[in-house]
Amino acid sequence: MPHLHMGLDIGSTTxxxxxxxxxxxxxxxxxxxxxxxxxxxxxxxFNEVRQSIKNSRITLAIAGSGGxxxxxxxxxxxxxxxxxxxxxxxxxxxxxxxxxxxxxxxAKLTYFDPNGADQRMNETCAGGTGAFLDHMAMLMxxxxxxxxxxxxxxxxxxxxxxxxxxxxxxxx
Numbered sequence: 458m459p460h461l462h463m464g465l466d467i468g469s470t471t472x473x474x475x476x477x478x479x480x481x482x483x484x485x486x487x488x489x490x491x492x493x494x495x496x497x498x499x500x501x502x503f504n505e506v507r508q509s510i511k512n513s514r515i516t517l518a519i520a521g522s523g524g525x526x527x528x529x530x531x532x533x534x535x536x537x538x539x540x541x542x543x544x545x546x547x548x549x550x551x552x553x554x555x556x557x558x559x560x561x562x563x564a565k566l567t568y569f570d571p572n573g574a575d576q577r578m579n580e581t582c583a584g585g586t587g588a589f590l591d592h593m594a595m596l597m598x599x600x601x602x603x604x605x606x607x608x609x610x611x612x613x614x615x616x617x618x619x620x621x622x623x624x625x626x627x628x629x
Contacts, residue, residue, distance in 0.1 A: 459513045463506065464545075465499070466538065467491070467523035470561035470587060472498045476506060476515070481549070485509050495523050522560070539576050543567045561587040582621055592626070 461484060466473040472495070476485040485506055491498035506515075519528040520541040528535035536544075538558070542565065546556040556567040564586055568575040587601075594601045617628040 459510075461510065461513050461515045463515050463517045464541065465502065465517065465519045465521075465524065465527075466541070467495055467499065467519065467521040467527055468561050468587075469522050470591075472502060472521075472523075474502045474506065476510070491523075495527065499527055522562075539565050539567065539578065543569075543574055543576070559587050559590070589625070596626075 460479050461476055462479075463474060463476045470490060472487075472489055472491050474485070474487045475483065478484050487502050487505060489498055489501070518534050518536050518541070519525075520536045520538045522538070524538075525535050527533075538560075542556055542558045546553050546567070547569065554569050556569070558565040558567075564579045566577045568577075590601050590604065594604050597604070597607065599607060615628070617625050
């Protein structure tokens, strides 16, 4: 019976799942907005995974701001998201010296150093987070992925406030 490993990150706006085989090859992945209905999103992800694999044992770990309640309710292991992200980057991209993780409402940075990691988190302002980027995309008539396309065709770089989402929105 194959053994698979699943990571489930339940954030403030989205749920993400990754399923790897015992050689760390991607078997399945899912990204979805949960629209504050975390239970339904998680059930959908579990059902999708169950249908895509048969007769496998799965090791599961849950992370994310919305994950702790799910982990407690289901009596499953929970890993704090900064630790999960740092461990994943260290394992799969060992040459990385920094990891930036943009959540729906916060931003997390981990600086990797031979003497250890320095982790920082911004929760005081939503500027530069997923919710902010979603809002900027909407104002520009595109989706978050479309921001990359717009940026690749830029003709000029405009200064935008980097400290506060309210000021940045005003600048845009």
